[in-house]
Amino acid sequence: MKKKIIVIGAGVIGATSALALQRDGHEVLLIDRDAPCSGASFGNAGGIVNGSCVPTAMPGILKNVMGMIGQPLSPLSIRPAYLHKISPWLMRFIWQSRLSTVQQNAIYLQSLSHDAVASWKKLTANTPLSCLLRDTGWLKVYESDNAFNNTRNALNLHDQVGSAYEILSAGQIKDLEPNLAPIFKHGFYQKDSISVTDPEKLVLGLVDLFTKNGGSYKQFPVSEITTNEHSVTLKGSSGYLTADKVVLAAGAWSKSLAKQLGDIVPLDTERGYHLMFPESTGSLLKRPVLNGENSFVLAPMNKGMRMTSQVEFAGLIAKPNYSRVRSLIPCAKRMLPKIDTHEESVWMGCRPSLPDSLPVIGFSQQSNHVLYAFGHQHLGMTLGATTAYIVSDLLGNREANISIFPYQATRF
DSSP states (O other): OOOEEEEEOOSHHHHHHHHHHHHTTOEEEEEESSSTTOSGGGGSOOEEOTTOOOOSOOTTHHHHHHHHTTOTTOSEEEOGGGHHHHHHHHHHHHHTTSHHHHHHHHHHHHHHHTTHHHHHHHHHTTSGGGGGEEOOOEEEEESSHHHHHTTHHHHHHHHHHTOOOEEEOHHHHHHHOTTSOTTOOEEEEETTOEEESOHHHHHHHHHHHHHHTTOEEEEOOEEEEEEOSSOEEEEETTEEEEESEEEEOOGGGOHHHHHHTTOOOOOEEEEEEEEEEOGGGGGSOSSOEEETTTTEEEEEETTEEEEEEEEEEOTTTSOOOTHHHHTTHHHHHHHSTTOOOOOOEEEEEEEEEOTTSOOEEEEOSSOTTEEEEEOOGGGHHHHHHHHHHHHHHHHTTOOOSSOOGGGSGGGO
16 A cells, blocks of 8 residues: 655665655655765765675674774774773674674675675666666785685685685786786685766665655654654654654664664764775776775776775764875775876765674564664665665565564664
């Protein structure tokens, strides 16, 4: 039956969900505290990686984290003023690094991601957005034997869950990416993955398709959410909105609203950074390439080369610290000698992250009129279309193609 549905959040998860629900015949209003694609979706590396299955919390992570803190080129930093706030999250995160838990989380991640590419191609089929998706694969490269050997646990997880990959030699890396410096001895390649040439254009295009087909968008910061037997009411600074169903897809801003519905979710934000190099550099690589030594990605895009890196724990409101991502520019030059490292722009965004690396997907404890779809961490772009189809199935009273039990808020 046709329902009046409000989707909170106009990032990639909210935009894909709004479009899928609209195509399912519902009357949909998409809202956000800011303009569409103004959060984490704007700044990602554009990878849509089939079979993503490696959680961030891996065996030995405590030792790795302790070694990273304080290093000038470390991919991880924690603002001292935020340490006391993030400590409970970090304890849960370390608990998730037990081998048995890691293996289970890998299975749950692979279940969500194994059809990521097909879901995106289905969602964008016969639309102008399909040209923003390229069949490129996803490549990681390593200079040293030691750095590559440290991926053994991750490779074992891929083997255990059946995620396809290839191990490449130096010569095979050169064949794929001739402009990379000849310093990389090992490669990890997921051939059946794709990439997005302009993440912002893709998300804004989804919203544009949605509105042109009769959907509505409204800037409406939600401060309160209440439910009754039949509907949901949202309170904001400009008044109230009411719907039959609500999808909470507000990313890093979802935690407080879920709490109002009785769900205490240990969501925090991994602040991520990117830096854009000139448009002329975008042709130097054919696909996103992750540097395994320094944990940053060079991603070719329509507007230039994007360098994405850094995980910073500092909360939602602290000012950005761009010095760390800028400190990686010499590493980018070493990796790709022909690159023009003039800074065109720099950005920081807040990834919604949970200790087990799994998103929250499922109905709230208080009411089946509110459906959660947030916390996708580093896989928001990868899982955008997959999540949208799960959302439309659940609100269409159909069984989703995978069990959502592992992703519900009650797991905490």
